Amino acid sequence: MKQRLRYHDSGLEEVRARIRSGEHDGPTGGLARGYVQTNLVILPEDYAFDFLKFCVRNPKPCPILEVTDVGSPVPLSMAPEADLRTDVPKYRVYENGKFTDEPTDVRSYWREDLVSFLLGCSFTFERALLDAGLYLAHLDQERNVPMYVTGRECAPSGPFAGPMVVSMRPYRADEIPLAVAISGRYPMMHGAPVHVGDPETLGVRDLGKPEFGDPIEIGEDQIPVFWGCGVTPQAVAMKVAPSLMITHSPGHMFITDRVDGEFEV
């Protein structure tokens, strides 16, 4: 990690220390630039195989970057010195399917049967889109990216089933090829879009009413482009109502030791 920091001097160690201590409990967008950020889902072991199978069956919304050993909060591959119980700025705790707490630390909830899953996040390809000279309309409008529940069912696995959730970023017709190509280089971070244009055939009825995030303005010359979204596995797991499920709070991601370029194909 030290060696990498010479080339990616973005204060990863300081940022992680501030998150761990609870000093930083806000969103992680823009922090530790260059380092991969991930979605987090923590479930009891009883659900782990079916949930992992669900992710493997639905790689666009659920790209699996790491699965921890049962009971271990250490993501050995993505950040071997991190602790998933303390190193996310804000968590969401669900008990029997109900949202019950939003703490900055989940040590008091930890159980020896918990398995943690790290899933790819759109921040990596969003950074690449900006680096390629493209814009992100939701950033320009200072909103969260709009997310929609589609009419497209995920491939089910055991009790895990439900529709794919997508995020939407509008681009002009002449910008779409570049947006597709750039995001497609990061298959572990949702990769290329799942749908370009026509919201209706995707089962999205009203772009002005996203189920998650904020509505944004779309220019007359812009076409909505839809990507698989990491909210999908959380939404699906919530419906199964396990005794305990812990996730990151939206926008408050886990920051890894790995750099974006390692995941570029």
Place this chain on the structure above:
Amino acid sequence: MKQRLRYHDSGLEEVRARIRSGEHDGPTGGLARGYVQTNLVILPEDYAFDFLKFCVRNPKPCPILEVTDVGSPVPLSMAPEADLRTDVPKYRVYENGKFTDEPTDVRSYWREDLVSFLLGCSFTFERALLDAGLYLAHLDQERNVPMYVTGRECAPSGPFAGPMVVSMRPYRADEIPLAVAISGRYPMMHGAPVHVGDPETLGVRDLGKPEFGDPIEIGEDQIPVFWGCGVTPQAVAMKVAPSLMITHSPGHMFITDRVDGEFEV
């Protein structure tokens, strides 16, 4: 499938019927050109989560294309009309870690607790290398690709642990960039090489003595290039000695309904 066959008229249906009936029990290389072929590992449910986690942790040698439901021999995503008990030309059966049978059909071994795993196979990127004007030295020499046990340990998962196995294809220095780029477009089929040159630092002592496949001649101007190999998960699973494990016989792959281009990034 019908619609695709118009563009990929390679006799997939006929080939599968001949394999299913036992009429074809030979290798599958070159059959049903354009269709993805896969490695097959079948294990009891008790091992399924740890094995799947092993694959997720070691994506270069073990890219997971599909996991079936417990007890089901149908790969719903890769070939919904196929039956994994009959549609591989030749299987290997291991009981308590010992190789006991090499049948053309495993219906008599089937149990309701079996889970099947389909893993990416190098045939897809080999076809792409040939299409890019490169050669495959082992094909030119009419041998099987040489495979070596490396000194590089896989990330373990539960009882599954052991060294990565690699396949080797030699190229000239000026050919290596293209060979890396082309194979890298297929991350689900082992993707880019894991090592270029110097066998010793990979823990390969004698290129003339591969642990699997055949030795091949390497030109003085050629450099050995190593790719993650699908023999890895089989070798690792064999050591765990489950009550029953079924795999394809080397070179006798499962042919899916999906085409190579679907997996190009």
